Amino acid sequence: MSKRILLGVTGSIAAYKSLELIRLLRQDGHDIQVVATKNALRFLPTLTAEVFTGHPVYSDLFDPSCSVRHIDLAQECDGILVAPASANFLAKMSLGLADDLLSTLCLASTCPVLVAPAMEEHMYLHPAIQEHRKILAVRGVYEILPENGPLASGKEGLGRLASAEAIRNALATCLSRTGRWAGIRVLVSAGPTFEPIDPVRFIGNRSSGKMGYALAEACAQRGAHVTLVSGPTSLHPPPGVELKHIVTAEDLAISMNRAFPEHDICFMAAAVSDYRLDRPHSKKRKKDGNSWTLTLEENADILASLSGLKTPGQFLVGFAAESDLDHKKLLDKLRKKGADMLLANDISQPGIGFSSDENEITVIRPDGSCLLTGKHPKKVLADKILDEVEKVWRFPSRPFSGTVR
Numbered sequence: 377m378s379k380r381i382l383l384g385v386t387g388s389i390a391a392y393k394s395l396e397l398i399r400l401l402r403q404d405g406h407d408i409q410v411v412a413t414k415n416a417l418r419f420l421p422t423l424t425a426e427v428f429t430g431h432p433v434y435s436d437l438f439d440p441s442c443s444v445r446h447i448d449l450a451q452e453c454d455g456i457l458v459a460p461a462s463a464n465f466l467a468k469m470s471l472g473l474a475d476d477l478l479s480t481l482c483l484a485s486t487c488p489v490l491v492a493p494a495m496e497e498h499m500y501l502h503p504a505i506q507e508h509r510k511i512l513a514v515r516g517v518y519e520i521l522p523e524n525g526p527l528a529s530g531k532e533g534l535g536r537l538a539s540a541e542a543i544r545n546a547l548a549t550c551l552s553r554t555g556r557w558a559g560i561r562v563l564v565s566a567g568p569t570f571e572p573i574d575p576v577r578f579i580g581n582r583s584s585g586k587m588g589y590a591l592a593e594a595c596a597q598r599g600a601h602v603t604l605v606s607g608p609t610s611l612h613p614p615p616g617v618e619l620k621h622i623v624t625a626e627d628l629a630i631s632m633n634r635a636f637p638e639h640d641i642c643f644m645a646a647a648v649s650d651y652r653l654d655r656p657h658s659k660k661r662k663k664d665g666n667s668w669t670l671t672l673e674e675n676a677d678i679l680a681s682l683s684g685l686k687t688p689g690q691f692l693v694g695f696a697a698e699s700d701l702d703h704k705k706l707l708d709k710l711r712k713k714g715a716d717m718l719l720a721n722d723i724s725q726p727g728i729g730f731s732s733d734e735n736e737i738t739v740i741r742p743d744g745s746c747l748l749t750g751k752h753p754k755k756v757l758a759d760k761i762l763d764e765v766e767k768v769w770r771f772p773s774r775p776f777s778g779t780v781r
């Protein structure tokens with residue numbers, strides 16, 4: 377399918393390879409608009425790029441003929457591919473700097489962004505660049521890994537721009553992902569619930585909401601309509617996502633039960649409190665020298681109640697935060713709750729799960745098959761989870777049509 381691709385070219389010796397890339401992408405039917413950094417213009421045969429693409433090569437943010445070019449370019453394209461991406465440009469993207477046309481439009485865009493780094497091995501392996509790569513991965517930027525081979529310096533090593541064929545395939549994968557999810561309605565719950573004890577105190581948990589927000593963002597980036605029902609978190613809602621706030625498990629149950637029938641896929645990622653106070657106090661209790669006994673009662677099992685509402689074609693994904701990942705127990709749990717997939721993480725492991733930026737998930741399916749994802753930033757994991765859903769869920773030929781309440 378032909379798309380509008382914004383090809384960012386930066387100041388790497390590999391910039392000349394953009395011409396071969398343009399040729400391949402044009403063969404695939406894509407419309408290519410080149411935006412080059414000032415330093416890239418020293419390497420890029422501009423006239424040839426203009427002839428190959430049929431468009432002028434843009435570089436100047438302050439072009440008097442179009443005062444908001446960065447906004448137009450960012451919004452008109454279906455994908456941004458920065459190839460080659462210099463060390464400097466990766467650092468700028470990671471920091472969110474916007475001091476030229478390409479970096480500014482990268483900030484202004486909401487479409488998928490791919491980067492294909494090209495540089496000397498020592499530059500690529502420098503801890504600064506490794507940090508920037510991680511940050512970009514967390515934000516959902518897709519890196520097309522450089523290859524080992526002869527470098528411009530004459531040495532052999534890691535840092536050579538990926539082949540034009542590999543870049544073309546990575547772009548096709550990203551764009552097709554977006555296509556399949558277009559119009560699919562996804563409901564995601566995220567974050568903790570707070571159960572009031574009195575007007576100032578509550579029972580909460582350590583969930584940061586990061587996994588659910590990452591899933592919501594990944595679905596939106598693939599073109600889905602996403603409703604995110606979130607408990608109290610400090611996170612910013614991902615772009616293009618409809619956000620509903622809840623506080624208690626009861627609020628969450630009401631919101632999810634109401635919204636679920638109008639969605640195709642549901643990720644129940646919220647960390648729902650199992651218990652609430654039987655009778656929350658209407659006034660703040662003051663210290664009086666005595667101990668205080670609270671009576672808790674169980675909250676409803678939201679995942680199980682959603683599975684009771686499930687109609688053919690809907691796909692329900694549950695989460696399990698466990699201190700011991702016993703495959704048989706997890707499979708029993710999945711079947712008992714009637715979910716189509718269970719994503720379990722081991723909360724006893726330091727550095728993953730609640731509040732951390734990384735997680736490691738065991739994906740269990742009703743047929744008993746399971747997959748260990750390995751430890752990744754939550755944004756990377758979200759994409760892996762969506763890839764797993766794609767393998768087992770039959771996407772409707774016509775997207776669900778209903779209205780979100």
Ligand SMILES: Cc1cc2nc3c(=O)[nH]c(=O)nc-3n(C[C@H](O)[C@H](O)[C@H](O)COP(=O)(O)O)c2cc1C
Pocket residue numbers: 385386387388389390413414415416461462463464465494495496499
């Ligand atoms: C001959 C030459 C080749 C270069 N090749 C690379 C390269 O392959 N990768 C890279 O990250 N920087 C390379 N640089 C350094 C960048 O051009 C420099 O960091 C510049 O500031 C990048 O600017 P930009 O990111 O705005 O395009 C090269 C510099 C020169 C002079």
